[in-house]
Amino acid sequence: xxxxxxxxxxxxxxxxxxxxxxxxxxxxxxxxxxxxxxxxxxxxxxxxxxxxxxxxxxxxxxxxxxxxxxxxxxxxxxxxxxxxxxxxxxxxxxxxxxxxxxxxxxxxxxxxxxxxxxxxxxxxxxxxxxxxxxxxxxxxxxxxxxxxxxxxxxxxxxxxxxxxxxxxxxxxxxxxxxxxxxxxxxxxxxxxxxxxxxxxxxxxxxxxxxxxxxxxxxxxxxxxxxxxxxxxxxxxxxx
Amino acid sequence: xxxxxxxxxxxxxxxxxxxxxxxxxxxxxxxxxxxxxxxxxxxxxxxxxxxxxxxxxxxxxxxxxxxxxxxxxxxxxxxxxxxxxxxxxxxxxxxxxxxxxxxxxxxxxxxxxxxxxxxxxxxxxxxxxxxxxxxxxxxxxxxxxxxxxxxxxxxxxxxxxxxxxxxxxxxxxxxxxxxxxxxxxxxxxxxxxxxxxxxxxxxxxxxxxxxxxxxxxxxxxxxxxxxxxxxxxxxxxxx
DNA sequence: TAAACTATTACGAAGCGTGAAGGTGG
DNA sequence: TCCACCTTCACGCTTCGTAATAGTTT
Numbered sequence: 001x002x003x004x005x006x007x008x009x010x011x012x013x014x015x016x017x018x019x020x021x022x023x024x025x026x027x028x029x030x031x032x033x034x035x036x037x038x039x040x041x042x043x044x045x046x047x048x049x050x051x052x053x054x055x056x057x058x059x060x061x062x063x064x065x066x067x068x069x070x071x072x073x074x075x076x077x078x079x080x081x082x083x084x085x086x087x088x089x090x091x092x093x094x095x096x097x098x099x100x101x102x103x104x105x106x107x108x109x110x111x112x113x114x115x116x117x118x119x120x121x122x123x124x125x126x127x128x129x130x131x132x133x134x135x136x137x138x139x140x141x142x143x144x145x146x147x148x149x150x151x152x153x154x155x156x157x158x159x160x161x162x163x164x165x166x167x168x169x170x171x172x173x174x175x176x177x178x179x180x181x182x183x184x185x186x187x188x189x190x191x192x193x194x195x196x197x198x199x200x201x202x203x204x205x206x207x208x209x210x211x212x213x214x215x216x217x218x219x220x221x222x223x224x225x226x227x228x229x230x231x232x233x234x235x236x237x238x239x
Numbered sequence: 240x241x242x243x244x245x246x247x248x249x250x251x252x253x254x255x256x257x258x259x260x261x262x263x264x265x266x267x268x269x270x271x272x273x274x275x276x277x278x279x280x281x282x283x284x285x286x287x288x289x290x291x292x293x294x295x296x297x298x299x300x301x302x303x304x305x306x307x308x309x310x311x312x313x314x315x316x317x318x319x320x321x322x323x324x325x326x327x328x329x330x331x332x333x334x335x336x337x338x339x340x341x342x343x344x345x346x347x348x349x350x351x352x353x354x355x356x357x358x359x360x361x362x363x364x365x366x367x368x369x370x371x372x373x374x375x376x377x378x379x380x381x382x383x384x385x386x387x388x389x390x391x392x393x394x395x396x397x398x399x400x401x402x403x404x405x406x407x408x409x410x411x412x413x414x415x416x417x418x419x420x421x422x423x424x425x426x427x428x429x430x431x432x433x434x435x436x437x438x439x440x441x442x443x444x445x446x447x448x449x450x451x452x453x454x455x456x457x458x459x460x461x462x463x464x465x466x467x468x469x470x471x472x473x474x475x476x477x478x
Numbered sequence: 479t480a481a482a483c484t485a486t487t488a489c490g491a492a493g494c495g496t497g498a499a500g501g502t503g504g
Numbered sequence: 505t506c507c508a509c510c511t512t513c514a515c516g517c518t519t520c521g522t523a524a525t526a527g528t529t530t
Contacts, residue, residue: 011352083339093329100322110284113250
């Protein structure tokens with residue numbers, strides 16, 4: 001059993017914050033001593049870690065509390081989603097760094113703010129919140145996954161397999177770009193009109209979300225997902 | 240000349256935020272029309288970009304305003320510092336991702352919160368604020384750099400040169416770890432007692448700050464800085 | 479004249495930092 | 505008895521979102 005100070009030292013968060021988290025019911029002490037002291041245990045530490053991961057991803061504390069409170073909340077699934085979200089953040093950071101470097105030595109395009117865009121992350125964050133929020137939107141999400149018949153999936157993986165064979169080329173090479181165009185038309189034909197923006201979002205999902213990445217790499221060989229993302233960037237990049 | 244809506248569409252930030260930035264003097268319109276409308280120009284866009292980079296790094300808006308207001312503010316130097324800071328953020332994210340993965344498939348150590356730690360970033364952020372804040376701390380920082388005589392610098396680069404020759408080995412290999420130990424003792428002898436934590440911070444600086452990285456790579460060959468950081472992680476990692 | 483802008487003003491919420499004032503433990 | 509710890513208010517700050525109300529442009 002640890003006091004607030006010990007918890008603070010272990011985790012690096014402030015005592016005030018622990019008080020606050022208690023106050024809003026986000027992290028209640030395991031026990032209250034006779035003297036009124038807050039006492040925490042190992043379960044508290046684990047919960048705190050879960051909280052910190054979500055906080056890192058700028059989830060509002062109230063929603064974190066709500067999610068952790070759900071009976072069907074699954075720490076492992078949460079962790080897996082958190083990893084995906086962190087990968088997305090990292091990719092955004094990399095785009096920002098690239099933009100900054102370009103601005104520094106080329107001057108760059110004044111009106112280019114694309115790198116600041118956040119909606120891929122926000123979208124997946126929303127889905128995650130809905131995962132433990134039981135909204136209608138999640139129902140729709142569940143269904144969508146099921147409605148993709150296996151033959152459609154396989155056809156799409158065929159495109160990635162072809163793309164995988166071109167990994168040695170530059171992502172911007174014409175033969176590669178052809179495949180991206182084919183991918184786009186395939187999506188338009190089978191799912192929804194695939195604008196460049198949507199395509200770009202998908203590209204990021206391919207590398208950030210493990211489920212996508214594994215499937216794609218299985219179809220086209222190690223690194224195909226990453227290659228696809230770069231090719232998509234090139235496709236969408238210079239208008 | 241653009242209206243608020245046009246600016247919002249271009250940059251992706253909300254109209255309310257533009258109003259607010261005007262209100263606190265962070266981003267004044269280039270001009271106010273007769274009708275009272277806010278009108279922005281290209282300079283506004285560039286300033287906004289600067290602001291967004293700093294905001295991305297969680298600088299308080301007031302401090303951003305103060306810095307941009309300094310007469311000796313240098314956009315290029317700012318950009319370069321922003322890049323360093325973003326690199327640091329990215330590294331932290333990677334550590335967090337690694338921690339999450341480990342937790343997911345090993346269970347991991349419950350009490351391990353190191354990856355959440357932020358002080359390397361915070362420290363450099365502070366220095367950046369002080370760079371355009373003209374505080375005493377910055378004077379001290381300036382002096383410190385000058386006091387490192389060239390012979391001390393060269394001796395240290397010698398260690399990195401030796402480290403560079405071991406790049407083919409694993410970062411955790413004994414012969415590599417010896418060099419890290421030597422580095423640590425060298426720092427202790429010439430600068431200040433080098434605890435593991437300080438060493439770890441330095442390791443991150445080596446790859447995040449271009450000035451460090453270039454010097455180190457010049458001494459030990461391309462990739463030496465990155466290799467040094469990994470070796471330092473290994474050195475500090477498992478206690 | 480309606481639709482689509484613009485403006486100002488104001489209330490509110492999130493996530494703590496920072497005391498103040500007072501009880502506990504070794 | 506002292507010092508370092510704990511407690512509970514309580515106020516304030518930042519960064520906008522979200523109306524509400526009213527004038528402007530097309």
